Amino acid sequence: MKHGVATLGEILNQPAVWKRCLQVLDQIDLEPLIGDKHPRKCRWVFVGCGTSYYLAQAAAATLTSLTGFPARALPASEMLLFPALAHPPEEGEIFPVLISRSGHTTEVVKLAESLNRRGIDFLAVTCDGNELAQISKQLLTMPVKESSTVMTSSFTAMLMGLQYVAAKVTCQEAFIAALRRLPAALERLFEVYAHQVEQFAQQTFDDVAILAQGALYPIAQEASLKVMESSSTYAQFFHTLEFRHGPKSIVSERVMVGALISESSYTQECAVLLEMAQLGARTLAVANRFTPEARGAFDLAIELSLDAPEAARLIVYVVWGQLLGSYMGLRKGLDPDSPRHLSRVVTIG
Numbered sequence: 001m002k003h004g005v006a007t008l009g010e011i012l013n014q015p016a017v018w019k020r021c022l023q024v025l026d027q028i029d030l031e032p033l034i035g036d037k038h039p040r041k042c043r044w045v046f047v048g049c050g051t052s053y054y055l056a057q058a059a060a061a062t063l064t065s066l067t068g069f070p071a072r073a074l075p076a077s078e079m080l081l082f083p084a085l086a087h088p089p090e091e092g093e094i095f096p097v098l099i100s101r102s103g104h105t106t107e108v109v110k111l112a113e114s115l116n117r118r119g120i121d122f123l124a125v126t127c128d129g130n131e132l133a134q135i136s137k138q139l140l141t142m143p144v145k146e147s148s149t150v151m152t153s154s155f156t157a158m159l160m161g162l163q164y165v166a167a168k169v170t171c172q173e174a175f176i177a178a179l180r181r182l183p184a185a186l187e188r189l190f191e192v193y194a195h196q197v198e199q200f201a202q203q204t205f206d207d208v209a210i211l212a213q214g215a216l217y218p219i220a221q222e223a224s225l226k227v228m229e230s231s232s233t234y235a236q237f238f239h240t241l242e243f244r245h246g247p248k249s250i251v252s253e254r255v256m257v258g259a260l261i262s263e264s265s266y267t268q269e270c271a272v273l274l275e276m277a278q279l280g281a282r283t284l285a286v287a288n289r290f291t292p293e294a295r296g297a298f299d300l301a302i303e304l305s306l307d308a309p310e311a312a313r314l315i316v317y318v319v320w321g322q323l324l325g326s327y328m329g330l331r332k333g334l335d336p337d338s339p340r341h342l343s344r345v346v347t348i349g
Helices: 005-012 014-025 030-034 051-067 076-081 106-118 130-134 153-169 173-200 214-231 240-244 266-278 310-331
Strands: 043-048 072-075 094-100 123-126 138-141 207-212 235-239 255-261 282-287 300-303
Touching (some): 005 310, 014 153, 014 173, 030 138, 030 153, 043 051, 043 076, 051 072, 051 153, 051 214, 051 310, 076 106, 106 130, 123 130, 123 153, 138 153, 153 173, 153 310, 173 300, 173 310, 207 214, 207 266, 214 235, 214 310, 240 255, 240 266, 255 266, 255 310, 266 282
Parallel strands (some): 043 094, 094 123, 123 138, 207 255, 255 282
16 A cells, blocks of 8 residues: 555544544433543542543543533543542542543553542543543544554544534534534635645754644644654754744754634734744744735644634644644655554553
């Protein structure tokens, strides 16, 4: 099989995957999923490993923004190895949300077993099911099957699922309606920008840095990881304004700086990327809408033009990092379907 066929196919098929997921989500009953664990009564803690940890951070940011009640995210290893720090007694009751595409990730499964022994209710979110589904009383399964090693459509589908649940808990039907518009919007965006990302990825970069703020910061983390996984290229992530405080010393014409720009602080974030472009960096910007002066200032500017709340756009921001990583890997002669040293599931004996 030609290199990257599975991964690229799964990235570009996400509009269809999202439509299928929304059909499933429209049928869910919140009572079996969360019981009486409303965010106003207990602290929701989203938990995952690797990509699923970045997903957890984005889900926590969404729940906090929708409900006004604080949620947080932790790697599963932290909850297992440092439980007193992860859940200090004064925090009160928590409701863990355990995320694993495969349902087979060792740290997540062990944590689920520990929570069951301690009588702590939790919600499990998965695609494949496996052991996690078997030991979880409260379960959300997203209808996604990936054959490639790296997570792409499973990331966006599970994040959409958790955002849908957060909106459902708070009776925010307008947010759910915005999610329903995303599949058609992404189809349109792929037609305009997918080839442009492929062309942009033909350049040789010594370093890659992905910048973002707020709820988009975990999306920058995930985009950076996709570049590393799929192309074996060193990539970093920073809060956008923090990039000025030292990291910009790496900037040159062989460095790519990408920015996922929010509307909430568009002016400040855009100014950082404009500065990096002036210093010689190759620049990629993703924003919902650009000002005219910014639109032509970057090497590649992806304008989403979505009629949706800012938090509802998160999954549309991440797909460009997925594509960039895959096309960079192909340019280097690598196979994004089978990245070096990686397996589809991380298990520990």
